[in-house]
Amino acid sequence: MTTRTPPSDEELVALATAGDLDCFNQLVARWERPIYALAYRTLGREEDARDVVQEAFLRAFRGLRGFRGQAKFSSWLYRITLNLCRDWVRRERRAPVVQLPEGVDPVDVADQHVAPAESVEDLVARKQLSDAVARAMAELPDEQRVAILLKEYHGLTFQEIADQLDCPLSTVKTRLYQGLSVLRRRLERRQAEEASLRRATWESSST
């Protein structure tokens, strides 16, 4: 039995350009999650991310004829999204914020995201770490944050990131290195603070 391989992005782009709207729907279905993730992690707000995702795909659709396959479709889409995020932050005149989902139910989280072997304490710790990462990332300079986002969550190569950011390869590596170093210091400091807080709580409760 032969399995039919799904059409490539580029094939779908060609069909969509020729007027097959459903092919564009398929492209959206394929890329909406990563694009949303990029926008969310860049902007930190769900509603902002939603708006940017919608606008990004609309722009992509309008620009489809201009896209002649000089890059991968995904690279092109990332670029549109990053530009929109940049405009967004500039227009709102504020730094990215960190949105902490309220009232997280550990059981829900356990159902959806985490291996069942993980204990509730681990889950909570994981959630706290996730929030701490989000905060630390939001404090990074834009260029370091974007480089880390593209590398860690979207798996782009150094060269692809350099193309996205219009900078030399070595600059990408430097930004990644600096960004990771800053994150590491912040996360270590947070761990130290939490440890001392736990100690203080324990001491006050035991006296």
Next chain:
Amino acid sequence: MCDQRERLIGYVYDECEPGERAQVQEHLESCATCRTEIAALRSVRDDLQTWQIPDHESVWRPFAPAPAPAWWSQVPRWAVAAAAGAVIVSGAAGGALASAVMSRSQPVLAAAGVTQAGPVLTHRDLDELERRIDAKFQAEVNQLNGRVQLAGSRPVSPDVEATLHKTFDTQLLELRATSDRQLDVINGIYNQLGQIQKGFDTRHALLANDVKGLQQLVLSPGR
């Protein structure tokens, strides 16, 4: 201080330049600082993977397939042709008076939206259309009835009966879809007729006005 940043990053992400990986590995064996550095970078990378994004609904409202053709493109040619003739006939009804005010009434007609362009129909055309649709519908029902009688006249196995039922259901559905489409066409035509009627009314009112003006002009004792 041992500055190997670029190389360490390449090593951590497994994107070393050719030959570089072996060099870094060799260096790590002798440099405790860089070993610590690598471990720290990897640990941060692990931390980063805990950052989940919240679940979300799709924000994209998928494009609908191409819209169906407009109703008038489904109007049979004969009907359009007949309608074109009808316009000329009713236009002539204006008679001599109309020709007297022609130069002024021309732009008025255009403004009323009753120019010769576009398909227009009369009630006679509609009656004819309805008659044809009726006849076709009747023929299909007869055909269906014939099959039912055929099926009822002799014993039928459950298999055949099931097949027959399925066939009837399909045909009924098709029939219903066809008549729905035809109903759409007829409704469109009625709309169009209504608009034409309105156009004629406007035109007649304007003509009457023009005639009145002319009469006053001709009959006024001042001249």
